Amino acid sequence: MQKAIGALQDQVAQKSSIALQAGLDPNGGHPGQVLVKLLDKVTKQVFFQYYAPPEQVVKSAQSNAGAALPPGSVVSSKA
Structure with missing residues (x-):
C-alpha cells in the first residue's frame, strides 16, 4: 500500500x-x-x-505508472 501511495504522490506532484x-x-x-x-x-x-478502497488506490497507481494522474482516477469507485 505504501508503494502505491508513493507512486500516486509522485504522479500528482509532477x-x-x-x-x-x-x-x-x-x-x-x-x-x-x-x-x-x-x-x-x-x-x-x-x-x-x-475515503477509497485500498484496491482502487493500488489499481490507480499501477495503471498510471510513470504518467500524470488523470482526474478522478483514485476516486472513481465508491468507498
Missing part, C-alpha cells in the same frame, strides 16, 4: 501546486479504507478529502 496525502483512517471510523486528501503545497489547505 508540475503541480497540489499535493496528495493518503493513509489509513486515523480515527478508525472507516476501517479498511484509505483516506485520500488533495491539498495546496504552500498553505496546506485541504481541497478534497475522500
Whole structure:
C-alpha cells in the first residue's frame, strides 16, 4: 500500500501546486479504507478529502505508472 501511495504522490506532484496525502483512517471510523486528501503545497489547505478502497488506490497507481494522474482516477469507485 505504501508503494502505491508513493507512486500516486509522485504522479500528482509532477508540475503541480497540489499535493496528495493518503493513509489509513486515523480515527478508525472507516476501517479498511484509505483516506485520500488533495491539498495546496504552500498553505496546506485541504481541497478534497475522500475515503477509497485500498484496491482502487493500488489499481490507480499501477495503471498510471510513470504518467500524470488523470482526474478522478483514485476516486472513481465508491468507498
